[in-house]
Amino acid sequence: MDATHDPKLRSFVESANGHPDFPLQNLPLGVFAPPGGRKRGGVAIGDKVLDLGAIAALLQGEAERAAEAASGEVLNPLFALGAGPRRALRAALSRLLAADSAQAAELRPHLYDIAACTLHLPARIGDYTDFYAGIHHATNAGKLFRPDSPLLPNYKHVPVAYHGRASTVRVSGSAVRRPMGQRKLPGEEGPSFGPCLRLDYEMEFGIWIGPGNDAPIPIGRAAEHIAGFCLLNDWSARDIQAWEAQPLGPFLAKNFQTSISPWVVTPEALAPFRIAQPARPAGDPKPLDYLWDAADQAGGALDLAVEVLLQTQQGGPFRLSIASTSQLYWTFAQMVAHHTVGGCALAPGDLFGSGTISAPSEDGYGALLELTYGGQKPVRLPNGEERRFLEDGDTVSFRARAARDGYAPIGFGECRGTVLPAA
Amino acid sequence: MDATHDPKLRSFVESANGHPDFPLQNLPLGVFAPPGGRKRGGVAIGDKVLDLGAIAALLQGEAERAAEAASGEVLNPLFALGAGPRRALRAALSRLLAADSAQAAELRPHLYDIAACTLHLPARIGDYTDFYAGIHHATNAGKLFRPDSPLLPNYKHVPVAYHGRASTVRVSGSAVRRPMGQRKLPGEEGPSFGPCLRLDYEMEFGIWIGPGNDAPIPIGRAAEHIAGFCLLNDWSARDIQAWEAQPLGPFLAKNFQTSISPWVVTPEALAPFRIAQPARPAGDPKPLDYLWDAADQAGGALDLAVEVLLQTQQGGPFRLSIASTSQLYWTFAQMVAHHTVGGCALAPGDLFGSGTISAPSEDGYGALLELTYGGQKPVRLPNGEERRFLEDGDTVSFRARAARDGYAPIGFGECRGTVLPAA
Incomplete structure (x- = not known):
């Protein structure tokens, strides 16, 4: 089993633990705008969304590249990167958002209540x-x-x-x-x-x-x-x-x-x-x-x-x-x-x-x-x-x-x- | 008759006069790249294409706005402006490219042989x-x-x-x-x-x-x-x-x-x-x-x-x-x-x-x-x-x-x- 699927994984974002849609094992990608803010890529965790561009600097290599590609108004650049960077991003987020994360304090300012945000189409759809x-x-x-x-x-x-x-x-x-x-x-x-x-x-x-x-x-x-x-x-x-x-x-x-x-x-x-x-x-x-x-x-x-x-x-x-x-x-x-x-x-x-x-x-x-x-x-x-x-x-x-x-x-x-x- | 349709109109671009497709009365819009150059909007005149962004400063008002909207890699911004600016651009180009144009010398550096250019799709097609x-x-x-x-x-x-x-x-x-x-x-x-x-x-x-x-x-x-x-x-x-x-x-x-x-x-x-x-x-x-x-x-x-x-x-x-x-x-x-x-x-x-x-x-x-x-x-x-x-x-x-x-x-x-x- 890939470590990101371990059912025992828990997040420091309390609402993620036992969340019916977005526990730490999911980490789905989307585009959101916080109140008064611009559109940007994020990942859902419990009832929160994490701003990916804002935390890209905490990542390295392919994961960082993926988070940067998700920092704009649409996820097309991230989709274009393919599976490698997307997997690296998932692995890194799984650790960063875990209950024992050493970086919880650095992430918290970039976590928004989904209910307070506007959700948008995740990508510009060509066809x-x-x-x-x-x-x-x-x-x-x-x-x-x-x-x-x-x-x-x-x-x-x-x-x-x-x-x-x-x-x-x-x-x-x-x-x-x-x-x-x-x-x-x-x-x-x-x-x-x-x-x-x-x-x-x-x-x-x-x-x-x-x-x-x-x-x-x-x-x-x-x-x-x-x-x-x-x-x-x-x-x-x-x-x-x-x-x-x-x-x-x-x-x-x-x-x-x-x-x-x-x-x-x-x-x-x-x-x-x-x-x-x-x-x-x-x-x-x-x-x-x-x-x-x-x-x-x-x-x-x-x-x-x-x-x-x-x-x-x-x-x-x-x-x-x-x-x-x-x-x-x-x-x-x-x-x-x-x-x-x-x-x-x-x-x-x-x-x-x-x-x-x-x-x-x-x-x-x-x-x-x-x-x-x-x-x-x-x-x-x-x-x-x-x-x-x-x-x-x-x-x-x-x-x-x-x-x-x-x-x-x-x-x-x-x-x-x-x-x-x-x- | 709109002055731009006068069949007696002639252009200082000699190949336009009697051209089967692109006489001065046509002025169709497109996107081209000159040899070694970037994609940009232009207008066909005889066997030449005029770089619209490059001559926008010679225009005023709506015509200038239209030429600027045509300066990028696709004409979508120009299409979005609608008929008013497009008509103003046509009227201005009809005068600028006429045989008696006072600005022929200023235009000549921005006229390219179509045959030497690469022609592209004129717009990014949404649907x-x-x-x-x-x-x-x-x-x-x-x-x-x-x-x-x-x-x-x-x-x-x-x-x-x-x-x-x-x-x-x-x-x-x-x-x-x-x-x-x-x-x-x-x-x-x-x-x-x-x-x-x-x-x-x-x-x-x-x-x-x-x-x-x-x-x-x-x-x-x-x-x-x-x-x-x-x-x-x-x-x-x-x-x-x-x-x-x-x-x-x-x-x-x-x-x-x-x-x-x-x-x-x-x-x-x-x-x-x-x-x-x-x-x-x-x-x-x-x-x-x-x-x-x-x-x-x-x-x-x-x-x-x-x-x-x-x-x-x-x-x-x-x-x-x-x-x-x-x-x-x-x-x-x-x-x-x-x-x-x-x-x-x-x-x-x-x-x-x-x-x-x-x-x-x-x-x-x-x-x-x-x-x-x-x-x-x-x-x-x-x-x-x-x-x-x-x-x-x-x-x-x-x-x-x-x-x-x-x-x-x-x-x-x-x-x-x-x-x-x-x-």
Whole structure:
């Protein structure tokens, strides 16, 4: 076991010890602004954030270089450095922030209450790509259109993805304005214009890209290009989508907003929670060679519980679903290898969405579209309210938790947004 | 007539007088690096480029502000200023570069031979969106899949678009590497991996976004958000596209490269070539109100001839097609209004593609997919060669020309790329 994962490690930041998301074993990276201060990179520890640039001088070598790269308004320079400096920074922070740290006094002035700070997007997102790797979601969504053959013939061969809109990726807490748009109402001959009537969320996992490429990335090297992970809500206007999306895919139905959790949980922090990619069901084709790597199959998936909560104006939060990231049909390395195999250039700070993560059973469906069978069957909330799609004032939150015997559990913080009425 | 359009205007830069692309009446903006020098903004005049930052001190007020905003490595700051400063800059440059300029001697040290300079992308592209507004292309492409109903029911209501890849938009002259990828060959049961076998170009018009938005842009204000135009080649791997593009649209089939011409031809330079949007055929629906503006209908389209040339390793260049931008079913203002109506944020330096521009007749089809009926019927070149799709070593060039009685014709320069073998 890497010393940074020792479950007995405790921090002098008291709130970190037993913290559900940010104990000393996590150390996720983000960008924050203290009250009245400028944006800068930091690391979350309990209910505090440590200013990385301010403490860089306490570090040496690669760790110092990494902390300096995190001192600006975005983490792109840190992501560009890759795994070596990021690991060195983690190892150094694990010691500096430990209960027996000799430097606690030097760090304290650079620790801020997260609750008092403004959290920002961790990076300037060059391009955002949304995958479709949640096979149960793809099946459930496909059933609404093609009951007999929900999955298209390419699904088990191609890690299907499309380009999304980078400019409207917003940090957790940003309200989401119900979009106006064109949609064709049932029974009407032509489209009409008005507020989205079928507003939905999609529970996804986000993948931050580290070093870029100018040639295809072989799958065996793909993990080196991932800087970390977050939670991602691919807000979706189902009525707009149904009318616009043929033949070129979703556009306005998705580009009004995508929300992400602010903290970048590193591959290092998640190492204990790696699992083998679940075996493909008998009869499923073996992926083509460029998507196949034995080490990736043996340990390239993650087992994290991801949960959707709904708070209405009348009550909650109520859990709508819980699923596992192990339900993804493709690994993160397969996504990177596929994305670049034709020559596409990734850059530090690019963002991928995994696709909606649904479990095989209803209690783990990751979107209202699935939970309500396309709006046919409302979800009944514990307080008696019903939902087919989101209503104004609803707050959707995602949380994720990594837990495994012998390790300290860690979390991701929150990806949250409240629906505002159409303007 | 605006004085800057006077066809009698001549420049002291002799090569500008009668220049097919860049006479004094054009003044397109771009980014160049002189030999051994850094990247900077400039304006093309004949076969020269004028360094804008270097001559900013010769200007006053808004024009000076615009030239200063063009002094960096990208034109995003200039695009952000909007139409006022851009127009002031044009008016000032028209006088400064005139044959009777009192400041010719002061300008000469800042004029460089374009041929000796490196031309770069004019802006840092935040997001790239590709529309599908070429109705004859949409019809021709649709016929290959749906002979009886080539246009989908949404086409005449929705300016259909999808998000493209910003990181692989390259400036004219960049070679295009034939992509590797997954495709399902005719007669084979499953997909295989290999070089694209059906590489194509798509002749499009590019639209540069000026000032951004944080609320929907009403169609009557949409033109103010356009900074200029260019030529755009949406290189397409047809075999990869056919296999991957359902249900979420093209991805690897397009994201290996998009090429654009380096010069931003401004709305001011194109003002004389504006025309009424051609009347919709009888029976076509009237667009919804948010897409309808009388002034836009009266003068929001452009009549430019756009031409595709193919040079092979054996001969050429041969013209493959010529069409007009007036064939676009949607105006540029309609694209801007649609893109933002749901709340999507545009930013200075965002880029739109128009969609492939095809004329109704075969001599104006803007892609090989259409010219060869999906590869069924090869195109015969004047030297006896045939093409179904592009071969390694082929060079595709687009040119465009605006001409109208009583005005000096202007052009766009070139959008060119040579196909390299798969790596």
